[in-house]
Amino acid sequence: MKMATYSVLSGSVALITLQNPPVNALSEAVRTGITDAVQRTLKDPQVTSVVICGQNGRFCGGADIREFAGPMSGPPLVPMIHALEAMEKPVVAAIEGLALGGGLELALGCHYRIAHSQALLGLPEVTLGLLPAAGGSQRLPRLIGLPAALDLITTGRHISASEALKLGIVDQVTDDNALKMAVEFARSVVGQPLGPRRLSTRPCHSPPDVDSVLDQALAQVWQRGRGALAPVACVGALRAAATLPYAQGMEKERELMATLFNSGQARALQYAFFSQRVVGKWQPSGARWDNSTTRTIRKAAVIGLGTMGRGIVVALALAGVSVVAVESQEKQLAAARQMVPEMLQRGAGRRGLDTPPGVISFSSGLEDVSEVELVIEAVFEDMALKRRIFSRLATVCRPGTVLCSNTSGLDIDQLAEATQNPALVVGMHFFAPAHVMKLLEVVCGPRSSPEAVATAMVLGKRMGKVSVAVGNCPGFVGNRMLKPYMEQANFLLEEGATPQQVDEALEGFGFPMGVFRMSDLSGLDVGWRVRKEAGLTEQGVEPTRMRQGQRYSPLPDQMCEGGRLGQKTGRGWYRYDGPGGRVARSDPWVQNFLETYRARHGLVPRRIATEEILERCLYALTNEGFNILQDGVAAGPEDIDVIYVFGYGWPRHRGGPMFHAGQVGLARVLEKLEHYQHSHPDVPHLKPSSLLRRLVAAGSPPVQKWREFISKDRVHS
Ligand code: NAD
Numbered sequence: 001m002k003m004a005t006y007s008v009l010s011g012s013v014a015l016i017t018l019q020n021p022p023v024n025a026l027s028e029a030v031r032t033g034i035t036d037a038v039q040r041t042l043k044d045p046q047v048t049s050v051v052i053c054g055q056n057g058r059f060c061g062g063a064d065i066r067e068f069a070g071p072m073s074g075p076p077l078v079p080m081i082h083a084l085e086a087m088e089k090p091v092v093a094a095i096e097g098l099a100l101g102g103g104l105e106l107a108l109g110c111h112y113r114i115a116h117s118q119a120l121l122g123l124p125e126v127t128l129g130l131l132p133a134a135g136g137s138q139r140l141p142r143l144i145g146l147p148a149a150l151d152l153i154t155t156g157r158h159i160s161a162s163e164a165l166k167l168g169i170v171d172q173v174t175d176d177n178a179l180k181m182a183v184e185f186a187r188s189v190v191g192q193p194l195g196p197r198r199l200s201t202r203p204c205h206s207p208p209d210v211d212s213v214l215d216q217a218l219a220q221v222w223q224r225g226r227g228a229l230a231p232v233a234c235v236g237a238l239r240a241a242a243t244l245p246y247a248q249g250m251e252k253e254r255e256l257m258a259t260l261f262n263s264g265q266a267r268a269l270q271y272a273f274f275s276q277r278v279v280g281k282w283q284p285s286g287a288r289w290d291n292s293t294t295r296t297i298r299k300a301a302v303i304g305l306g307t308m309g310r311g312i313v314v315a316l317a318l319a320g321v322s323v324v325a326v327e328s329q330e331k332q333l334a335a336a337r338q339m340v341p342e343m344l345q346r347g348a349g350r351r352g353l354d355t356p357p358g359v360i361s362f363s364s365g366l367e368d369v370s371e372v373e374l375v376i377e378a379v380f381e382d383m384a385l386k387r388r389i390f391s392r393l394a395t396v397c398r399p400g401t402v403l404c405s406n407t408s409g410l411d412i413d414q415l416a417e418a419t420q421n422p423a424l425v426v427g428m429h430f431f432a433p434a435h436v437m438k439l440l441e442v443v444c445g446p447r448s449s450p451e452a453v454a455t456a457m458v459l460g461k462r463m464g465k466v467s468v469a470v471g472n473c474p475g476f477v478g479n480r481m482l483k484p485y486m487e488q489a490n491f492l493l494e495e496g497a498t499p500q501q502v503d504e505a506l507e508g509f510g511f512p513m514g515v516f517r518m519s520d521l522s523g524l525d526v527g528w529r530v531r532k533e534a535g536l537t538e539q540g541v542e543p544t545r546m547r548q549g550q551r552y553s554p555l556p557d558q559m560c561e562g563g564r565l566g567q568k569t570g571r572g573w574y575r576y577d578g579p580g581g582r583v584a585r586s587d588p589w590v591q592n593f594l595e596t597y598r599a600r601h602g603l604v605p606r607r608i609a610t611e612e613i614l615e616r617c618l619y620a621l622t623n624e625g626f627n628i629l630q631d632g633v634a635a636g637p638e639d640i641d642v643i644y645v646f647g648y649g650w651p652r653h654r655g656g657p658m659f660h661a662g663q664v665g666l667a668r669v670l671e672k673l674e675h676y677q678h679s680h681p682d683v684p685h686l687k688p689s690s691l692l693r694r695l696v697a698a699g700s701p702p703v704q705k706w707r708e709f710i711s712k713d714r715v716h717s
Contacts, residue, residue, distance in 0.1 A: 004033025006040050013183050014047045023061025024054040026102045028074030035075045038083050049186035052110060053094040053179050062101025065270060077102060077134040081109035085198050090189045094182035095119050095170065105136040108143065111197035113170040114185055115161040116178040121169060124156035126230045128273060129266030129653060133257035137237035138249040139199040144168050146206045146242050150217045153238060154231045206242040214239050226510040228653040229265050264663050268655030272645055275638035280457060282444065282469040282635040289469060292450035294458045297321055301369035303389060304379035305336035308406055311434030312376055314343045317358030318351065319463045324372055326363050337362055347435055370396050374459065376428055378406040381529060386410065387418040394419035402452050404428040409475035412445035423449035426456045429476060431647045439647035440465035445472045466646050471633035478643045480628060484620035484685035489515040490553035492613055493594055496605030499573040500586055505613040510651025516573035517584055520566035528560040545601060551682040555597065615672050622657045623673055626689035629710055636707040659703050666692060666700040
């Protein structure tokens, strides 16, 4: 039963217990329960103090987000918290487990707060595109001062009970039973004046240079937020707290919340939050990995200690896995021996650990991996080399060892063929730097067993990754969609755009880096190698700007041939101070190179509007997303969106490419793709996906309904 119960302890302490598993969210029934309990407390002359707690060791996780979808019913939160605060009997919050969002706002309405040492507190509304609008933005700065409140509210970060104590959010912290302590505390403060404990009546202590503090905070959230509205609104609400009386501040908080609540960004961020929960349900060959038995991996091996391998070793060790780290080149092995312990120490420090939990041993030969339970191969992107390694691993490792590849897009099934037990082969596609980036694509080959997939998924989770199960096709999900996106960017250069112009358009949309700056960072040779392997860099008898019957831009190949590999060579689409330099400057050489190229191929440059840049790059990418859904390579649009938000810098406040297409309107995306396909008939990636057409024909159902639509569609076709 979801509610808040009322009881009286030893005749004088009223206990209000929130009951709404799993986190005692403030649903309508819980709010009704609290409101009723407050009334009973007021009427009961025996009761001299009140304690509020949550069932099952969790105070309260905040508002019930599921209620956001419909009209609000039941007692609203703001007057309920005011009624608590106005009580003439002391009210103590017993914070165990968590007090987040509305949960912390409820606690701020209490006169005292006692927390368990393991509790987490925070106002994470900003991460859902909102602000703490049950008085949180007005009470918190009155309690802890403006600068600390700005930090907590604009980042939404969770803090520990000990930090909360230091900041003054809680009055006491205990390692023992917080509820028992709160009850004793409540008894001990009966009769003490409550006026000073009511945060709404306190002044907001602001620094003397309040305007410059707020302006600085605003500049920071603009830069960090990349177009996100909520952090800006949070600063607005805190400005009101610092400069206006409480009642006017509350009015401002309400107004700002109303604007955010109805914005597409809040919907996108809430969708992103729920998507993270539903991803990874892809079911290889009808068998389900998500209800299969998994093996707990205690010992693993990583083969190849280059950029990726080193990060994977660190991520495994931080997850408590013992690692055998293998590298065949002496120089690389020596570099890894030096770098990995340093990276590990830093990683452990970030997690507050003195020593990393996993042990690492280094080796130059595959024979040392015979005792491990799982191997992750991270050698060069070369099918023949990888197949040789997989065939060797199959003989060296014990039967039953799960064999994984970190390939960026090669066929997992071809690797599986090189072993005796293809069911044990899966892809584990990490993103650089592998110990930092949150995304992991777990690639299910047609013969991968549900157990092997489940083992990789669970291991990924242990490593702190967001694991998404995807199907096996060139580039899997993320890189397959990136191809048409990058292709459009290159075509735009041919037609008259500059790298800066394209990057600025994409960064204006909210990507942390445009396509060319990103290419320079990861190295132009990465894609060059893939194109070489696919036979695309050889011109043959076709015209220079055609390959395999399709439009092709040789621009990036020519850059690589000229040694312009990006930051590592100090020259790429931009100019850097030297090899390894990070500050990108526009390069007249590139300008000249593009002009010469256009002249040689008879291309007349034109002015290209930002709108066209965005539409061509983003809709080409999204269109491939529809093809992926149609092919069943991703389980649903949520999977694609999570991959793009966590692995490719898609701005979270825009939900992800598939969600964004829904917000723009599927009919409009289709119309634009048709328009661009008409002007570029030799670019197959602009041909609208038939799934997109069918969705439009079905009246453009919301993104949450696509999964169902696709499965019905599949049955009928
Ligand atoms: P890298 O060139 O930095 O490192 C590869 C390492 O493998 C080298 O140190 C090399 O000496 C070693 N190696 C080669 N043959 C070996 C063998 N037989 N035994 C042991 N070690 C051997 O490459 P990288 O960027 O780390 O990429 C590795 C893999 O990860 C590739 O498949 C790549 O496509 C994939 N990947 C790369 C990125 C990225 O951003 N760099 C991202 C995701 C996936």
